[in-house]
Amino acid sequence: xxxxxxxxxxxxxxxxxxxxxxxxxxxxxxxxxxxxxxxxxxxxxxxxxxxxxxxxxxxxxxxxxxxxxxxxxxxxxxxxxxxxxxxxxxxxxxxxxxxxxxxxxxxxxxxxxxxxxxxxxxxxxxxxxxxxxxxxxxxxxxxxxxxxxxxxxxxxxxxxxxxxxxxxxxxxxxxxxxxxxxxxxxxxxxxxxxxxxxxxxxxxxxxxxxxxxxxxxxxxxxxxxxxxxxxxxxxxxxxxxxxxxxxxxxxxxxxxxxxxxxxxxxxxxxxxxxxxxxxxxxxxxxxxxxxxxxxxxxxxxxxxxxxxxxxxxxxxxxxxxxxxxxxxxxxxxxxxxxxxxxxxxxxxxxxxxxxxxxxxxxxxxxxxxxxxxxxxxxxxxxxxxxxxxxxxxxxxxxxxxxxxxxxxxxxxxxxxxxxxxxxxxxxxxxxxxxxxxxxxxxxxxxxxxxxxxxxxxxxxxxxxxxxxxxxxxxxxxxxxxxxxx
Amino acid sequence: xxxxxxxxxxxxxxxxxxxxxxxxxxxxxxxxxxxxxxxxxxxxxxxxxxxxxxxxxxxxxxxxxxxxxxxxxxxxxxxxxxxxxxxxxxxxxxxxxxxxxxxxxxxxxxxxxxxxxxxxxxxxxxxxxxxxxxxxxxxxxxxxxxxxxxxxxxxxxxxxxxxxxxxxxxxxxxxxxxxxxxxxxxxxxxxxxxxxxxxxxxxxxxxxxxxxxxxxxxxxxxxxxxxxxxxxxxxxxxxxxxxxxxxxxxxxxxxxxxxxxxxxxxxxxxxxxxxxxxxxxxxxxxxxxxxxxxxxxxxxxxxxxxxxxxxxxxxxxxxxxxxxxxxxxxxxxxxxxxxxxxxxxxxxxxxxxxxxxxxxxxxxxxxxxxxxxxxxxxxxxxxxxxxxxxxxxxxxxxxxxxxxxxxxxxxxxxxxxxxxxxxxxxxxxxxxxxxxxxxxxxxxxxxxxxxxxxxxxxxxxxxxxxxxxxxxxxxxxxxxxxxxx
Numbered sequence: 001x002x003x004x005x006x007x008x009x010x011x012x013x014x015x016x017x018x019x020x021x022x023x024x025x026x027x028x029x030x031x032x033x034x035x036x037x038x039x040x041x042x043x044x045x046x047x048x049x050x051x052x053x054x055x056x057x058x059x060x061x062x063x064x065x066x067x068x069x070x071x072x073x074x075x076x077x078x079x080x081x082x083x084x085x086x087x088x089x090x091x092x093x094x095x096x097x098x099x100x101x102x103x104x105x106x107x108x109x110x111x112x113x114x115x116x117x118x119x120x121x122x123x124x125x126x127x128x129x130x131x132x133x134x135x136x137x138x139x140x141x142x143x144x145x146x147x148x149x150x151x152x153x154x155x156x157x158x159x160x161x162x163x164x165x166x167x168x169x170x171x172x173x174x175x176x177x178x179x180x181x182x183x184x185x186x187x188x189x190x191x192x193x194x195x196x197x198x199x200x201x202x203x204x205x206x207x208x209x210x211x212x213x214x215x216x217x218x219x220x221x222x223x224x225x226x227x228x229x230x231x232x233x234x235x236x237x238x239x240x241x242x243x244x245x246x247x248x249x250x251x252x253x254x255x256x257x258x259x260x261x262x263x264x265x266x267x268x269x270x271x272x273x274x275x276x277x278x279x280x281x282x283x284x285x286x287x288x289x290x291x292x293x294x295x296x297x298x299x300x301x302x303x304x305x306x307x308x309x310x311x312x313x314x315x316x317x318x319x320x321x322x323x324x325x326x327x328x329x330x331x332x333x334x335x336x337x338x339x340x341x342x343x344x345x346x347x348x349x350x351x352x353x354x355x356x357x358x359x360x361x362x363x364x365x366x367x368x369x370x371x372x373x374x375x376x377x378x379x380x381x382x383x384x385x386x387x388x389x390x391x392x393x394x395x396x397x398x399x400x401x402x403x404x405x406x407x408x409x410x411x412x413x414x415x416x417x418x419x420x421x422x423x424x425x426x427x428x429x430x431x432x433x434x435x436x437x438x439x440x441x442x443x444x445x446x447x448x449x450x451x452x453x454x455x456x457x458x459x460x461x462x463x464x465x466x467x468x469x470x471x472x473x474x475x476x477x478x479x480x481x482x483x484x485x
Numbered sequence: 486x487x488x489x490x491x492x493x494x495x496x497x498x499x500x501x502x503x504x505x506x507x508x509x510x511x512x513x514x515x516x517x518x519x520x521x522x523x524x525x526x527x528x529x530x531x532x533x534x535x536x537x538x539x540x541x542x543x544x545x546x547x548x549x550x551x552x553x554x555x556x557x558x559x560x561x562x563x564x565x566x567x568x569x570x571x572x573x574x575x576x577x578x579x580x581x582x583x584x585x586x587x588x589x590x591x592x593x594x595x596x597x598x599x600x601x602x603x604x605x606x607x608x609x610x611x612x613x614x615x616x617x618x619x620x621x622x623x624x625x626x627x628x629x630x631x632x633x634x635x636x637x638x639x640x641x642x643x644x645x646x647x648x649x650x651x652x653x654x655x656x657x658x659x660x661x662x663x664x665x666x667x668x669x670x671x672x673x674x675x676x677x678x679x680x681x682x683x684x685x686x687x688x689x690x691x692x693x694x695x696x697x698x699x700x701x702x703x704x705x706x707x708x709x710x711x712x713x714x715x716x717x718x719x720x721x722x723x724x725x726x727x728x729x730x731x732x733x734x735x736x737x738x739x740x741x742x743x744x745x746x747x748x749x750x751x752x753x754x755x756x757x758x759x760x761x762x763x764x765x766x767x768x769x770x771x772x773x774x775x776x777x778x779x780x781x782x783x784x785x786x787x788x789x790x791x792x793x794x795x796x797x798x799x800x801x802x803x804x805x806x807x808x809x810x811x812x813x814x815x816x817x818x819x820x821x822x823x824x825x826x827x828x829x830x831x832x833x834x835x836x837x838x839x840x841x842x843x844x845x846x847x848x849x850x851x852x853x854x855x856x857x858x859x860x861x862x863x864x865x866x867x868x869x870x871x872x873x874x875x876x877x878x879x880x881x882x883x884x885x886x887x888x889x890x891x892x893x894x895x896x897x898x899x900x901x902x903x904x905x906x907x908x909x910x911x912x913x914x915x916x917x918x919x920x921x922x923x924x925x926x927x928x929x930x931x932x933x934x935x936x937x938x939x940x941x942x943x944x945x946x947x948x949x950x951x952x953x954x955x956x957x958x959x960x961x962x963x964x965x966x967x968x969x970x
Binding site for chain 1: 565566567568569570571572573574575576577582584585586587588589590591592593594595596598599601602605606608609714717718744746748749750751752753754801802804805808809811812815823826827830831840841842843844845846847849850851867871935938939942943946947
């Protein structure tokens with residue numbers, strides 16, 4: 001704009017000059033505004049003409065100024081008359097233009113607006129469905145029987161057995177073989193006992209069962225690490241480590257610490273940052289509400305409306321419902337990720353002054369499926385590498401076989417944590433995890449950079465709701481299907 | 486992973502070494518794999534011990550290798566035992582991490598999926614509505630009367646009047662005043678005559694009327710520029726320009742050239758690039774189909790379903806419909822932009838070997854509303870600056886007043902091009918354009934960078950469908966409202 005303005009002002013001057021010239025004052029365009037325009041060249045010439053007389057001097061100035069004005073006027077008019085020049089459009093490949101920064105903002109605005117629309121549509125169609133009191137029956141079926149809570153209390157027994165075994169081993173009271181067998185029995189019971197209780201006691205709800213089995217699985221992995229590290233220490237005969245490693249308080253610190261890998265000296269932060277801890281606590285509480293509210297308001301209506309197309313095997317409607325479910329499911333998963341891996345684990349770590357906060361890496365930039373699985377859940381990944389993948393390599397298995405074994409183990413636990421609480425064995429979760437292997441091969445082989453990243457996102461956004469729909473459908477048919485028939 | 490592998494292989498070696506040491510072979514860990522591990526230091530030492538006897542030499546090697554092995558084993562075990570180190574989570578502000586490149590891909594994947602879902606839902610609900618034959622009745626009401634076409638042919642008269650006036654002026658047959666009056670009359674008739682025909686002849690359809698008035702408006706702006714430039718040339722007394730400027734072929738070249746600003750020597754491209762031209766032609770045809778199809782399939786159903794909430798003044802449902810309309814409306818506008826400003830104008834320019842292809846600049850990066858209006862439609866912007874804004878400045882008006890006058894002129898033509906073809910004067914388009922002034926002030930004053938850019942996008946995405954809904958609602962009530970009552 002600035003450019004145009006000065007040009008405009010110059011044209012004004014010129015026009016007036018022309019008008020004056022028309023009246024016969026051809027050589028005297030030195031009226032008000034033109035004098036101002038010619039001011040700078042006049043000043044520059046002043047020094048050169050200082051020696052001559054005053055009158056001659058001013059005539060000289062007038063003559064020179066007129067010459068400059070005339071030349072300028074011609075240039076400006078030429079500019080005014082020809083306002084086009086040969087050039088390509090920006091979107092033509094020939095222009096070499098590449099700045100589409102604004103398109104990113106466009107994406108964000110479109111996403112926010114689309115979802116605002118969906119949110120409003122949902123509210124208009126279903127009203128407010130979110131109700132925090134509905135959470136209680138998910139955990140409690142019979143208010144006088146709390147089987148899940150009992151199981152959580154019982155879990156202490158397994159910690160004590162592991163500690164006892166290691167104490168005996170360190171004193172030499174048990175041989176390595178006896179200790180190994182005791183650990184194996186302890187862990188086998190940890191895996192089967194809660195599963196059996198969840199399957200056989202009818203007052204355990206699916207959510208209660210999932211929480212119990214999740215806790216037991218985490219504890220199982222922790223005690224496995226505890227056993228391994230103590231074994232390595234004995235092999236190294238590190239005398240100084242012996243005492244701390246078998247203390248009751250230290251194994252309980254490890255139980256609550258946000259890691260699955262035991263070690264003798266966890267890095268500790270120097271103090272508890274209160275503001276950091278309370279911010280994480282606030283996030284935990286807020287996101288819990290949000291997760292529950294969004295599930296009730298958004299997930300459940302979509303899932304319920306998907307039952308009919310799924311039963312009828314109506315493919316196009318099934319696809320439409322799947323895509324409709326994908327968005328809330330994915331947003332809930334993202335919220336869950338932040339809630340668990342950032343807020344909750346950081347809160348626990350801050351409270352326990354646990355120094356290592358690497359609970360996730362930059363999985364959002366994953367360009368391969370493998371990178372995603374290696375970086376989204378660092379505690380489990382670290383455990384798998386340290387206590388499963390590397391031991392397998394040491395035993396002489398190939399990288400390929402060991403990697404597949406890790407996915408197999410992960411698939412087993414995914415299935416275990418879903419099938420047992422639902423009391424329904426369908427292998428969808430197992431197959432979902434095992435499908436990661438060919439997917440990883442495909443993405444690694446054929447897609448690079450942003451395409452690989454988009455493929456990883458797509459598999460996350462689409463893959464999960466398929467499994468969710470499968471389980472919900474089967475659970476619905478199994479539990480409510482007979483009633484309607 | 487590679488890092489972990491070598492570490493794993495070293496641990497295997499160490500374990501075996503430890504096992505051997507336990508059996509009393511403490512100083513002889515030089516079995517198979519350990520020899521391989523010690524290979525490099527051995528080779529390095531080889532030169533130094535070449536002079537001694539063979540037996541002494543190998544003993545030396547064994548001793549040194551054992552030392553190296555022992556030190557390495559201790560380091561590796563320490564690494565194995567302590568797998569944590571103090572560090573922040575990536576999402577904590579303390580980590581200083583900033584790479585969220587993958588989030589851009591996430592946005593794209595989410596947008597594609599959301600719209601795929603909407604597309605499928607639309608198809609399932611309405612079936613295929615797109616039908617190219619329905620386009621014809623938009624232009625033709627009565628197959629034996631083609632009023633729009635007649636008006637387009639008549640427009641040649643105004644070109645010839647302008648050319649005749651300029652020829653007389655250049656010969657001095659007309660005085661400047663007579664010429665000015667003739668131009669004024671010519672242009673006043675150009676503005677009012679087609680509007681009167683569209684309003685009074687019932688067989689003109691709204692689409693036909695809009696095309697005619699659009700063409701007349703473009704021609705009006707072109708002839709205004711023609712008049713101005715010829716006047717400037719006379720003022721400059723540029724003799725050589727006289728002949729070309731008043732030729733019939735040159736004024737017709739200007740009429741069809743993709744610019745509104747006349748000049749004596751348009752920059753010309755050296756030749757017609759056939760492949761470029763045919764690509765643009767293909768885009769023109771393809772996007773025409775797409776625009777018509779999307780309007781029929783997506784816009785019209787949403788608009789029809791918005792009539793009820795609009796009549797009832799149901800605010801939450803109106804908002805929901807507005808947001809629902811915003812997405813297809815915005816996509817259609819983007820398609821229209823590409824179709825008109827890139828494909829069509831470039832096709833015309835290539836065909837006419839018109840060199841200046843700057844029909845738009847990078848408005849998608851606009852951080853202020855002003856920047857958007859200055860860059861999205863360069864032909865109109867150039868005309869406004871050259872023939873309206875700068876002349877106003879020359880006449881001594883302030884920048885503020887001149888800018889407001891440009892918006893006022895633009896608002897007038899927006900209203901003219903919508904109200905007359907719809908035969909309905911509601912001022913929505915006028916107010917929409919005038920609302921840009923306070924909006925520009927607000928965005929320029931309070932929002933910067935990406936926030937400003939997002940605000941510009943938001944005003945585009947939300948602003949347009951509000952105006953569209955207003956007009957469609959009023960048109961519907963006026964034309965079909967009585968029938969239903």
